[in-house]
Amino acid sequence: MSEKMLKEKVAGGVAWSIAEKVGSMLLQMVVSIVVARLLVPEDFGVIAILTFFTSLSLVMVDSGFSQTLIRKESPSAEDYHSVFAFNVAVAVMLYAVLVAVAPAVARYYDLPVIAEIAPVLFLLLPINALCVIQNTIFTREFRFRLLSQATFAASLVAGAVAIAMALMGCGVWSLVGQRVTTLAVKTAILWICSDWRPSHRFTMRPVREMAPFSFRLLSTDLIASIYNNISQMFIGKIYSADTLGFFNQAQKFKDLPLTSAMQSVQSVTYPAFSKIGDQREKFAESYRQVLMVVAFMLFPVMTGIAAVAEDLFALLLGEKWMPTVPYLQILCLTGLFQPLAIIAYNILKVKSNGAIILRLEIAKKALMTIILAVTIPHSVMAVAWGLVAMSFCEFAINFGASMRYSALGVWQMVRTLLPTTIITAAMVAAVQFVGEAMCDFGVVARLGAEIGVGVAVYTLLAVLFRLEAVREIRGLLAKMLTK
Secondary structure (H helix, E strand, O other): OOHHHHHHHHHHHHHHHHHHHHHHHHHHHHHHHHHHHHOOHHHHHHHHHHHHHHHHHHHHHHOOHHHHHHHOOOOOHHHHHHHHHHHHHHHHHHHHHHHHHHHHHHHHHOOOHHHHHHHHHOOHHHHHHOOHHHHHHHHHOOOHHHHHHHHHHHHHHHHHHHHHHHHOOOOHHHHHHHHHHHHHHHHHHHHHHOOOOOOOOOOOHHHHHHHHHHHHHHHHHHHHHHHHHHHHHHHHHHOOHHHHHHHHHHHHHHHHHHHHHHHHHHHHHHHHHHHOOOOHHHHHHHHHHHHHHHHHHHHHHHHHHHHHHHHHHHHHOOHHHOOHHHHHHHHHHHHHOHHHHHHHHHHHHHHOOOHHHHHHHHHHHHHHHHHHHHHOOOOHHHHHHHHHHHHHHHHHHHHHHHOOOOOOOHHHHHHHHHHHHHHHHHHHHHHHHHHHHOOOOOHHHHHHHHHHHHHHHHHHHHHHOOOHHHHHHHHHHHHHHHO
């Protein structure tokens, strides 16, 4: 594939993926607001507890094989079929285990509803296993437009289901219905649009060949999944389901823009980096530009949400959810480091054999164990600050390790991110000034002014100082519009 064609595919992939993520984010925000007004915090706390098990199991179902297939130069039909059969078998086995242990989990948290909803919620595992190969093939082919459309359609249908169930008084079942419907609809669309069907006899040979790299990724992702969700397990037990509901809601609102952007960048840049992995200078420059553009887009969004969180919740969710605000303001700071850490992690996945990834993950999680052990008994607010500290450490560790495989150094990274950091700080200061100056105004007028001033200040400073990120984004948009 030529450099020009690759750049066009990456630009197109990023554009379609971001368009879908923005659309899905806005859709999910509307659904979340409506459902949150109809449900109680405890409902979200119950789902947060089960999310630990589903997140962990979904990682185990894939077992790292989809990433290995994306990285592999020419996967065979036998490779695809063997991975498919392996994923389905693991999913069915895990489903049976989780349903069996659900009553014990319900007794541990003194929440009987967990045992009732678990058999339905855990259907996510076999449903997800059915579409892993289709998703992998479309990713290898850079068909992000199709993946984006499928994801948005699934979110739209699931959102309608969740709202309808909430209006009918289904409570926590509304959240279960939303999650299962999302994955079921997406799986159905991908099967309809894909020509691939399991047709070969299952053999273990392809699985054994891909296992060393795949299982290293599995171990890394498994550790990451445990630590990303383990704080919720302890909060739900030590404090209460209501408190967990507030904390989980803060994470959800923080993740709406953050997860969408991270998934967009990761899903596109990993196959793209894989194509240019042997070209050292081009690889380093592409790495630098991705860091720059992602920071330029996400820094103002995450800090802006923190700055207007109180007025935003007062307007959209009401007094019932105001305890969420302090958690949200702190957790938004993790959004400054997590996307950059993910990009550095992609560098390691492309350039290393996977062993260093596992070693680093163990080191990072040992550090996080110490942070959680100190913060969880103290308070939920301390847990939030601990997650911010860990997100910074993760970026520093990942970036430091990536320097072994890339010509991008620390000083280049600092110079790349510093202009965006400065104008972001100026934007936040302007938003806070407006909020204090308009404290006697209504919440709608004040929130509108805060957002308007924030956007204006950030845009004006970016153009005034001729930030490189602005030129890059203009170039990508021009190419997309021309195409």
